[in-house]
Structures are given as C-alpha cells and as structure tokens.
Amino acid sequence: MSTRANDAELHEDARGTEDAAQREREQKAPGGRAARAESIMAEQVALSRTQVCGILREELYQGNAFHQSDTHIFIIMGASGDLAKKKIYPTIWWLFRDGLLPEDTYVVGFARSRLTVADIRKQSEPFFKATADEKPKLEEFFARNSYVAGQYDDVASYERLHSHVNALHQGPHTNRLFYLALPPTVYEAVTKNIRETCMSHTGWNRVIVEKPFGRDLQSSDRLSNHISSLFREDQIYRIDHYLGKEMVQNLMVLRFANRIFGPIWNRDNIACVILTFKEPFGTEGRGGYFDEFGIIRDVMQNHLLQMLCLVAMEKPASTDSDDVRDEKVKVLKCISEVQADNVVLGQYVGNPSGEGESTKGYLDDPTVPHGSTTATFAAVVLYVENERWDGVPFILRCGKALNERKAEVRLQFRDVAGDIFQQQCKRNELVIRVQPNEAVYTKMMTKKPGMFFNPEESELDLTYGNRYKNVKLPDAYERLILDVFCGNQMHFVRSDELREAWRIFTPLLHKIEREKPQPIPYVYGSRGPPEADELMKRVGFQYEGTYKSIHFVQASEPRPQATSAAAGPEAQEGRHPPPLGSRREPRGSRRGIRPEAHGPSPAAAGAGAGPGRGRGGASPRPVL
Numbered sequence: 001m002s003t004r005a006n007d008a009e010l011h012e013d014a015r016g017t018e019d020a021a022q023r024e025r026e027q028k029a030p031g032g033r034a035a036r037a038e039s040i041m042a043e044q045v046a047l048s049r050t051q052v053c054g055i056l057r058e059e060l061y062q063g064n065a066f067h068q069s070d071t072h073i074f075i076i077m078g079a080s081g082d083l084a085k086k087k088i089y090p091t092i093w094w095l096f097r098d099g100l101l102p103e104d105t106y107v108v109g110f111a112r113s114r115l116t117v118a119d120i121r122k123q124s125e126p127f128f129k130a131t132a133d134e135k136p137k138l139e140e141f142f143a144r145n146s147y148v149a150g151q152y153d154d155v156a157s158y159e160r161l162h163s164h165v166n167a168l169h170q171g172p173h174t175n176r177l178f179y180l181a182l183p184p185t186v187y188e189a190v191t192k193n194i195r196e197t198c199m200s201h202t203g204w205n206r207v208i209v210e211k212p213f214g215r216d217l218q219s220s221d222r223l224s225n226h227i228s229s230l231f232r233e234d235q236i237y238r239i240d241h242y243l244g245k246e247m248v249q250n251l252m253v254l255r256f257a258n259r260i261f262g263p264i265w266n267r268d269n270i271a272c273v274i275l276t277f278k279e280p281f282g283t284e285g286r287g288g289y290f291d292e293f294g295i296i297r298d299v300m301q302n303h304l305l306q307m308l309c310l311v312a313m314e315k316p317a318s319t320d321s322d323d324v325r326d327e328k329v330k331v332l333k334c335i336s337e338v339q340a341d342n343v344v345l346g347q348y349v350g351n352p353s354g355e356g357e358s359t360k361g362y363l364d365d366p367t368v369p370h371g372s373t374t375a376t377f378a379a380v381v382l383y384v385e386n387e388r389w390d391g392v393p394f395i396l397r398c399g400k401a402l403n404e405r406k407a408e409v410r411l412q413f414r415d416v417a418g419d420i421f422q423q424q425c426k427r428n429e430l431v432i433r434v435q436p437n438e439a440v441y442t443k444m445m446t447k448k449p450g451m452f453f454n455p456e457e458s459e460l461d462l463t464y465g466n467r468y469k470n471v472k473l474p475d476a477y478e479r480l481i482l483d484v485f486c487g488n489q490m491h492f493v494r495s496d497e498l499r500e501a502w503r504i505f506t507p508l509l510h511k512i513e514r515e516k517p518q519p520i521p522y523v524y525g526s527r528g529p530p531e532a533d534e535l536m537k538r539v540g541f542q543y544e545g546t547y548k549s550i551h552f553v554q555a556s557e558p559r560p561q562a563t564s565a566a567a568g569p570e571a572q573e574g575r576h577p578p579p580l581g582s583r584r585e586p587r588g589s590r591r592g593i594r595p596e597a598h599g600p601s602p603a604a605a606g607a608g609a610g611p612g613r614g615r616g617g618a619s620p621r622p623v624l
Contacts (some may be wrong), residue, residue: 070102070104070170070173070174070175070203071102071104071105071106071168071169071170071171071173071174071175071203072101072102072104072105072106072174072175072176072177072485073105073106073107073108073165073168073171073174073175073176073177074092074105074106074107074108074177074179075107075108075109075110075161075165075176075177075178075179075198076088076089076107076108076109076110076179076181077110077111077152077178077179077180077181077182077190077194078110078111078180078181078182079109079110079111079115079120079147079181080109080111080112080113080115080120080123081111081181081182083181083210084109084111084124084181085120085123085124085127086124086127087127087477088179088181088477088481089107089120089124089127089128090124090127090128090129091475091477091478091481092107092481093128093130093138093141094128094474094475094478095478095481095482096137096141096144097130097134097137097138097141100478100482101482101485102485104169104170105144106144106145106146106168106169107144107145107146108145108146108147108148108161108164108165108168109145109146109147109148110147110148110149110150110161111147111149111150112149112150112151112152113149114149115147115149116147117142117145117146117147119147120145120147121142121145125138146164146168148160148161148164152182152186152189152190152193153186153189153193155193155196155197157193158193158194158196158197158198159197161197161198162197162198165198172200172201172202173200173202173203174200174203175200175203175204175205175206176198176199176200176203176204176205176206177205177206177207177208177484177485178194178198178205178206178207178208179208179210179481180207180208180209180210181210182210184212184213184214184223187209187223187226187227188223188226191207191226191227191230191231192226192230194207194230195230195231204235204487205231205235206235206236206237206484206487207227207231207235207236207237208237208239208481208484209227209236209237209238209239210239211238211239211240211302212293212297212298212302213238213493213498214502215293215297215509216502216506216509216510217499217502217503217506218506220498220499220502221499221502224495224498224499228495233494233495234487234489236495237483237484237489237492238492238493238494238495238498239480239492239493240302240303240306240492240493241476241477241480242302242303242306242307242407242434242476243306243476243480243491243492243493244475244476244477244478244479244480244483244491245434245435245476246434246438246473246474247432247433247434247435247438247439247440248306248307248310248434249479249491250432250440251307251310251311251409251432252310252319252324254432254440255310255311255315256315264413265388266388266389267388267389267390267391267392268414269413269414270392270411270412270413270414271392271412271413271414271415271427271540271541271542272392272393272394272395272411272412272536272539272540272541273308273311273312273392273393273394273395273409273410273411273412274395274397274409274410274412274536274541275304275307275308275311275394275395275396275397275408275409275410276397276398276406276407276408276409276410277299277300277303277304277397277398277399277406277407278397278398278399278402278403278404278405278406278407279399279400279401279402279405280401280402280403280404280405280525281357281400281401282348282357282360282362282365282376282400282401282524283362283365283367283368283376283400284357284365285365285366285367286367287362287365287366287367287368288367288368290368290374290376291367291368291369291372291374294374294375294376294512295374295375295376295377295378295398295399295400296375296378296380296505296508296509297505297509299398300378300380300396300398300505301501301502301504301505302493302501303398303407304396304398305332305396305501305504306328306493307409307434308331308382308384308394308396309327309328309331309332310328311394311409311411312331312384312388312389312394313327313328313330313331314327314330314388315327319490320490321488321489321490321492322489322494324490325489325490325494325497328497329494329496329497329500331384331386332497332500332501332503332504333500334384334385334386334389335382335383335384335385335500335504336383336385336504337503337504337505337506337507337508338380338382338504338505338507338508339381340508340511342380342381342382342535342539343378343379343380343381343508344377344378344379344380344520344529344531344532344535345375345377345378345512345517345519345520346375346376346377346378346399346519346520346521346522346528346529346531346532347361347362347363347373347374347375347376347377347519347520347521347522348361348362348376348377348399348400348401348521348522348523348524349361349362349363349521349522349523349524350364350523350524351523351524351525351526354524354525357524358401358524358525359524360524361521361524362374362376362400362401373516373517373518373519374519375512375519376399376400376401376519377398377399377400377402377519377522377528377529377532378396378397378398378399379395379396379397379528379529379532379535379536380395380396380508381393381394381395381396381535381539382394382396382504393539393540393541395535395536395539395541397528397532399528401524401525402525402526402527402528403525403526403527405435405436406433406435406436407433407434407435408431408432408433408434409431409432409434410429410430410431410432411429411430411431412427412428412429412541412542413427413428413429413430414427415427424454426443427443427542428442428443429442429443430442430443431443437463437465438463438465438473439461439462439463439465440461440462441460441461441462441463442460442461479491480492
C-alpha cells in the first residue's frame with residue numbers, strides 16, 4: 001500500500017516562485033498529474049472538477065480497493081443526533097463537494113425521530129459552511145439523501161431500511177457503510193439487526209463504531225466479542241477521530257522518514273515525554289453524559305494513549321494497516337497498569353472573578369449529579385518497559401475548563417553532558433502541536449545576538465500556517481471516513497489494541513469508582529491542580545520558564561503554577577505573559593547560579609527504573 005500523498009497537493013500551495021516552478025516541471029514529466037490532464041485535454045475531453053479529484057483520489061489510494069464504479073450507500077444510524085448533524089453530515093458533504101467520494105454514492109439516515117430530508121438539512125446545513133457558489137452542488141448532495149424512521153431494537157424497522165436501500169440505484173448490489181452515531185447501550189441490538197437484515201450480499205459491508213468502546217476491560221470485551229461474532233475484523237472500523245488529525249498522522253513520517261531522529265529517539269537521550277490535551281470550556285449543560293464516563297475514559301484512555309503509541313512504537317515493516325497496528329499493540333503490552341501514586345485527579349470550580357460560564361464549577365452544572373466526584377482533570381505517569389524506553393516517564397495530562405485549548409506531544413531531552421556555559425543551557429525539546437495552529441518545532445540553544453557570548457533559547461520551527469500558506473488541512477473525520485470507503489484500517493483501532501488499552505486503565509477506574517476519592521479543586525481558567533506540576537517534577541520534567549515562542553500567541557510551555565513572585569510574573573495565576581516576541585534574560589545567567597536542579601543522568605535513568613519509581617523530590621499529595 002502506498003502512503004497518503006502530502007495534503008498540500010490537494011490545495012493551493014504558495015511556497016515561492018522557485019518551488020512553484022519545480023512543481024510545474026515535476027507535473028509536466030511523463031506520467032505526472034499535469035501530463036495526464038493535458039492528455040485528456042488534447043483529446044478535447046472536458047476535464048471536470050470531479051475528474052480532476054478522481055485522479056487525485058486514485059493517486060492517494062493506489063493499491064486500495066476503492067471500487068470507484070460501484071454504487072455506495074452510506075447509512076447513518078442515529079441521524080437525528082448531535083454527532084450526525086455536527087460532524088457526519090458535514091463531513092460527507094465536504095467529501096462530496098471535493099469529488100472525493102465514489103461517483104455513485106447515496107446517504108441514508110436512520111433514527112427513531114420521524115423526520116424528513118428537509119428536517120435533516122435544516123439541522124445540519126449550518127455546520128456545512130457552504131458558500132453561495134456551492135449552492136447548486138449542495139442541492140445535488142441533498143438530492144442523494146433519504147431518511148427512514150424506525151426503532152433500534154425492532155426487526156421490522158430494519159426490514160423497511162433494507163427495502164429502502166434496495167430500492168436505490170443498484171440497491172441489492174451496493175457496497176454499504178453503516179456509521180453507528182449512537183450511544184453504546186444500543187450497539188448490540190443495532191449490530192445484530194444490521195447483520196441479520198441489512199447486509200449487502202454481493203457488495204462489501206463495513207461498520208463504523210464510535211467511542212466509547214465500553215466502560216472498562218470487561219464491558220469492552222463483551223462488546224468486542226459480540227461485534228466480532230457478527231462481522232470480520234476487516235469489516236469493523238473503530239473510529240478515534242484523533243487518529244485522523246494532521247499532526248498525529250505526521251508523527252510516523254517525522255519519526256521514520258528523518259534519519260536525524262532515529263539515533264536520539266530513546267532513553268539515552270529523552271528525559272520524559274508529555275502528552276497534553278486541554279480544553280478551555282467546561283461541560284456547559286452536557287455534564288450528565290460526561291459524568292457517566294469522566295475525563296480518563298473520555299480522553300486519556302483513547303486519544304492520549306494512541307498518541308503515546310505513535311511516539312513509542314518501533315518502525316513497522318511497512319505502512320500496511322496491520323503492520324502499523326502490530327507495533328502499537330507491542331507498545332501497549334509493555335505498559336503496566338496505572339499505579340495510584342502516579343495519578344492526580346482534579347475537578348474545576350467556578351472562578352469568582354470570571355464572567356459567564358467561567359463563574360460556574362462542575363457541580364454547578366444542573367445536569368451533573370449532586371456531590372459528584374467525577375474528575376474533570378487527570379495527570380497520569382506511564383512507563384513503557386522495553387529496551388528503548390526503560391525508565392522514561394510518559395506523562396499524560398488532560399482536562400476541561402483550563403487556561404487554553406491545546407493538544408501536543410512534547411519530548412524533553414536530557415541535559416548536555418560536560419556543561420561549559422555555567423549552567424545557562426536549558427533542555428532541548430521537540431514539540432508536535434496537534435491543535436490549534438499545527439506545528440513542529442525544536443527548542444534549542446543558540447548564541448545571543450550581538451556582543452554577548454551567552455547561550456539563548458531559540459527554535460527550529462515548522463508552523464504549518466507559515467510553511468503551507470493557503471493550504472486547508474482536512475478535518476479528521478474527512479480523512480477517516482474516506483479511509484473507510486477505501487478499506488484502509490491504519491488509523492482505526494483493532495480489537496487487541498483496544499483490549500490492551502483497557503487493561504492499563506481498568507484497575508485505576510475500578511479503584512476510583514469503589515473509593516470515590518475527592519478530586520482536587522482547581523479554578524476555571526487555570527492550569528489545573530498544582531499537584532499535577534509536582535508530579536511532573538517528581539518524575540523528571542524540568543520547567544525553566546525562560547522562553548516565549550515568537551510564533552504562538554498562546555503559551556507553548558507546560559507552565560507550572562507559581563507559589564511566589566520569585567517564579568516569574570508570567571507564571572502566576574491571573575497574570576499575562578510578556579508581549580508577543582518579547583525575551584527575558586535567561587535565569588542563571590550570572591555565573592554559578594542554578595535555579596533548578598537537573599534530572600537524572602542517562603545512566604541512572606537506564607538502571608531499570610520502573611512504574612511508580614520517582615526521580616527525587618517529595619511525592620504529591622495523595623489523591624487516591
């Protein structure tokens with residue numbers, strides 16, 4: 001299987017005249033895309049937008065069974081719900097608009113509500129972001145839509161759905177995709193009825209299952225065993241939309257297409273890895289759903305753990321779906337169950353000086369049960385116990401109602417041996433920013449400009465907004481749904497992968513449910529509980545607080561909360577960072593002054609430190 005082409009090829013890419021000229025030469029080469037287009041034009045055949053997109057589609061997925069000439073039916077189970085109207089219908093529209101779907105594709109909605117296509121359009125069209133010029137295309141899209149009302153546990157409803165699909169063009173011979181945009185409580189009934197009533201007997205059938213995939217190892221196993229008894233693994237697409245994000249997919253390319261990273265991507269050079277997911281808003285009236293699952297199930301056990309796998313995995317034999325997923329499973333098998341002393345849990349409270357929603361705490365949400373101890377913030381330390389990563393802490397942090405929206409992977413490297421700069425050198429860091437403002441940058445030391453001979457922190461920067469101007473990155477759901485059409489399962493979760501993920505977190509989740517520990521309160525709009533910063537420091541993360549990126553308006557650093565003015569004004573809650581582009585003198589620039597102790601030496605870290613073993617400093621206040 002060939003790898004996905006660079007998304008810059010799908011959109012206008014302003015990289016300067018020299019690059020443009022080079023691309024033009026490449027495209028005009030024999031067999032190039034432009035050469036093929038010119039060949040068609042030479043035969044006086046009008047090249048439509050759909051034909052152009054069809055060429056791109058074929059080149060994106062060479063070797064995959066796209067079945068371009070077949071009729072495809074995309075069936076949305078739960079078509080009246082929020083996920084369908086906000087994500088699934090808009091995604092199918094974007095793919096249709098850009099000519100990336102097979103030519104003969106129809107969309108069928110199924111839900112309990114008695115609706116019409118006009119109702120579906122009224123609910124979902126505000127999320128399409130369609131322009132006035134796209135109105136004719138939009139009419140064509142909705143002309144391919146239909147809707148069937150029925151009950152999820154009623155066989156007669158599925159018989160009506162099956163009859164409706166068979167009445168469409170080539171109905172009995174179509175390829176069918178069933179998207180389960182439903183709560184997991186109805187998965188068993190829905191999948192059973194699909195299997196017994198609605199399957200195509202000549203085309204292929206694929207089922208897309210949304211998270212959560214159960215609540216723990218036991219419920220996940222029951223669900224997996226049930227679905228596996230009905231469908232083959234190559235028919236099941238367990239979707240985690242984070243695997244469709246640009247920078248998450250870029251992790252494999254960065255690691256395995258750049259020789260410079262290979263020799264340093266290990267415990268001898270990397271001190272710790274921080275995986276962060278932060279949201280600046282609370283539950284805002286949806287606390288009933290969130291309270292049932294909590295932040296660990298909602299974000300950490302899936303999104304962050306998938307990112308950890310891509311950071312820690314060995315190089316796969318190929319980019320074949322199962323080769324990649326085999327390596328991810330190997331990583332998960334090397335991770336022990338979460339230890340309680342490596343966990344900090346928090347719950348946000350209202351900010352008395354805030355405005356609007358920020359004045360309300362989690363327990364102020366009327367949909368949240370009274371006295372709930374569900375965590376809205378979690379920090380957990382995991383260890384991958386293999387030769388490459390032995391002793392390196394992987395710190396997973398996620399939370400709601402925090403100070404910013406951010407998702408990133410941060411690798412902090414070890415200190416330079418044989419320091420000759422009087423302890424002015426800070427640790428190098430490689431940061432892969434997933435959202436917002438996709439970027440890859442490396443924090444490194446350089447000479448301060450001018451008459452000085454002092455080292456200063458700077459960065460090697462690949463901010464997508466600067467490098468790839470006018471390139472629109474596809475939405476994660478666009479990539480993943482197109483992958484389902486193409487039969488590419490690389491970015492979907494396999495059953496053994498899912499089982500290992502639940503194995504790691506289930507004992508902790510059961511302990512929390514059994515003991516109901518009181519989470520640490522943190523203020524809406526803050527960075528979370530200070531105990532999380534203490535945990536990070538204990539396992540080896542070093543925060544310097546001396547550098548502000550010139551490229552990001554939002555702070556890029558995991559900034560520990562200050563306990564006194566000595567920690568720096570921008571580190572204190574409620575203060576603003578220096579203006580964009582400003583610099584401060586590095587702390588410790590005076591000879592002999594060292595503001596923070598260094599972490600362990602590579603030799604000490606490689607001595608077999610395992611889960612739960614700290615790196616000096618006091619343990620944070622127990623929370624479990």
